[in-house]
Amino acid sequence: MIVVMKAAATEDQINHVKELIREMGLTDHPIQGSELTVVAVIGDDRKKDSNVLENLPGVDRVVPILAPYKLSAVETKSERSVVRISDECVIGGEHVPVIAGPCSVESEEQILTSAKAVRAAGGHALRGGAFKPRTNPYSFQGYGVDGLKMLAAARDATGLAIVTEVLSVDDVDVVSEYADCLQIGTRNAANYKLLEAVGKQPKPVLLKRGMAMTIDELLQAAEYILSNGNPNVILCERGIRTFEDHTRNTLSLSAIPELHQRSHLPIVSDPSHGTGHARLVADMARASVAAGCDALAIEMHPDPEHAWTDGAQSITPQALNDLIKSCTRIAAAIDRSM
Ligand code: PEP
Ligand code: MN
Helix, strand or coil: CEEEECCCCCHHHHHHHHHHHHHCCCEEEEEECCCCEEEEEECCCCCCCCHHHHCCCCEEEEECCCCCCCCCECCCCCCCCCEECCCCCEECCCECCEEEECCECCCHHHHHHHHHHHHHHCCCEEECECCCCCCCCCCCCCCCHHHHHHHHHHHHHHCCEEEEECCCHHHHHHHHHHCCEEEECHHHCCCHHHHHHHHCCCCCEEEECCCCCCHHHHHHHHHHHHCCCCCCEEEEECCECCCCCCCCCECCCCHHHHHHHHECCCEEECHHHHHCCHHHHHHHHHHHHHCCCCEEEEEECCCHHHCCCCHHHCECHHHHHHHHHHHHHHHHHCCCEC
């Protein structure tokens, strides 16, 4: 960080700032300009509370230089991370896989029909919620472990890897036993104990952006998983809350290249939750591929009109087929495959 002193700061005030910096175990490097003095702080100040410096007499402001995240930063690892969920679903390379399936697992037949439709459309992994985070406590909460078993049966039948959400620390072990990739939903993106727990298990983690999270906060959430030993983190842009209400959320497309510039972690785009409307999903999927996303997460239901959850944003198997075909052409235009 850099401490910018006020033009009227006295020598004593500057010395006091330097003393405090040294007390923090850091090195001060004062630079005297024609109008004011700035004190550059040398060393990793991320573990220090720089706010105390802001209140010292003579200090104008404190400017952070280091990003608040480390393991996820491109400065720490220059080659891009590639996360392997299965042989056919490798995220972060030139291939852009599609993770598709219903919002919730509703029955053994529904998830099996969905998995076959994902396979037929050319998808690469099956999504489906067994543990559902619902805004209303009276809504369907998911089948839990029984839902995981239905997902596993669909994987056995189609060979598709499973991506499914884990809601609580208590369920991490059982979800990790069944799933090929654990999803952390938007509502849990700042549940630090859960992030630590998925950081300690071996399966890859799809970390969805909190609906009110900045990019910096998303990368700090990823840091919880990485710093607990799990390098296989996939970020997911799924839309954020804004004043706009024609869509359920606002899919922040610019977050995709911005995250790529700041982090080596791969990024999935979820245009289903990002728009909330089936009619908008294909356009935003194509736009996401053009913006450089490393995979797509798409809600598809064999019968969207009768879906138990998120039916309005779920596309049909035929629409998934068309979506993948058209996205493949967009991917080719930027030297990627699908
Ligand atoms: C989901 O993927 O079905 C889901 C609940 O997503 P989100 O956490 O992004 O709302
Ligand atoms: Mn959903």
